[in-house]
Amino acid sequence: MDHEQGWPKVTATGIKQLSIKTTTLGMVSGMGNGTKTAVLRGVRLVKTYGDGDSRRVVLHECTLELYPGQVVLLMGPSGSGKSTLLAILSGLLEPDEGQVLVDDEGQLRDLWQMAPAERDRYRRRHTGFVFQGYNLLPALTARQQLEIVLHWCGDYRDSRRRVDELLERLGLQQLQGKKPAQLSGGEKQRIAIARALVKNPAFVFADEPTSALDWENGQRVMELLRLAAHERQAAVLVVSHDQRLLPYVDVHYHLEDGYLEERGLPA
Numbered sequence: 001m002d003h004e005q006g007w008p009k010v011t012a013t014g015i016k017q018l019s020i021k022t023t024t025l026g027m028v029s030g031m032g033n034g035t036k037t038a039v040l041r042g043v044r045l046v047k048t049y050g051d052g053d054s055r056r057v058v059l060h061e062c063t064l065e066l067y068p069g070q071v072v073l074l075m076g077p078s079g080s081g082k083s084t085l086l087a088i089l090s091g092l093l094e095p096d097e098g099q100v101l102v103d104d105e106g107q108l109r110d111l112w113q114m115a116p117a118e119r120d121r122y123r124r125r126h127t128g129f130v131f132q133g134y135n136l137l138p139a140l141t142a143r144q145q146l147e148i149v150l151h152w153c154g155d156y157r158d159s160r161r162r163v164d165e166l167l168e169r170l171g172l173q174q175l176q177g178k179k180p181a182q183l184s185g186g187e188k189q190r191i192a193i194a195r196a197l198v199k200n201p202a203f204v205f206a207d208e209p210t211s212a213l214d215w216e217n218g219q220r221v222m223e224l225l226r227l228a229a230h231e232r233q234a235a236v237l238v239v240s241h242d243q244r245l246l247p248y249v250d251v252h253y254h255l256e257d258g259y260l261e262e263r264g265l266p267a
């Protein structure tokens with residue numbers, strides 16, 4: 001493997017260097033030699049929509065890394081390609097060019113070279129999603145929204161205890177018996193975050209998670225996403241056009257006209 005494709009060592013990314021080494025996805029172990037290994041690397045990703053005269057390049061060779069224990073914010077104006085990039089990195093939309101390298105049980109693999117069924121399995125097992133519109137199931141209580149994820153993953157071990165612990169850690173126990181219609185927008189989004197975290201994913205992808213909320217609820221949502229990264233060692237990618245989220249994140253990328261660059265954070 002050439003140097004360009006190897007896992008990068010951590011650079012100045014705005015978070016303490018934690019000396020963490022990933023063994024398998026989502027399992028972070030050991031105090032090592034002051035380096036930290038990325039769990040996902042998007043390399044020179046290109047995406048074009050349309051044909052002929054309506055052809056439009058939405059992403060121009062975009063490259064970024066996600067690390068365990070970090071919240072990355074991807075900002076950019078509406079229509080700049082943020083959701084497209086998130087969908088490619090999370091295995092939902094195929095890029096025209098480039099690679100999405102992930103760690104699969106110690107092996108580096110391109111998500112988009114996997115067979116579709118394998119990619120689906122990988123995504124089910126390792127990624128959690130949070131959307132602006134919550135996407136909760138109307139008939140289920142908050143607690144059942146979490147339990148059903150463990151069911152779908154075929155992961156029944158200690159499921160009651162794990163759901164209890166997570167709801168307690170996120171301060172959501174009092175909501176557990178309520179259905180979406182009985183919850184406020186902020187409450188729904190906090191349950192959606194709990195649902196994304198219940199299987200202990202290596203990655204959490206959040207597309208405009210605060211856009212439908214007032215600022216107080218937006219801050220609560222960002223606190224939970226920080227907890228997902230800093231306590232549970234998930235690699236969290238938040239997509240937003242809201243500048244107010246900057247103080248809550250560890251790394252900031254800006255996307256404009258399909259060009260991606262890393263930017264600084266407020267001191």
Ligand SMILES: Nc1ncnc2c1ncn2[C@@H]1O[C@H](COP(=O)(O)OP(=O)(O)O)[C@@H](O)[C@H]1O
Pocket residue numbers: 049050058076077078079080081082083084085
């Ligand atoms: N399936 C599609 N077909 C054609 N154009 C699309 C499609 N999805 C998105 N686009 C266009 O690509 C651009 C980027 O979209 P998107 O990734 O949703 O941006 P953002 O999330 O930053 O608002 C927009 O101009 C949008 O209209």
Ligand SMILES: [Mg+2]
Pocket residue numbers: 082083084207
């Ligand atoms: Mg979008």
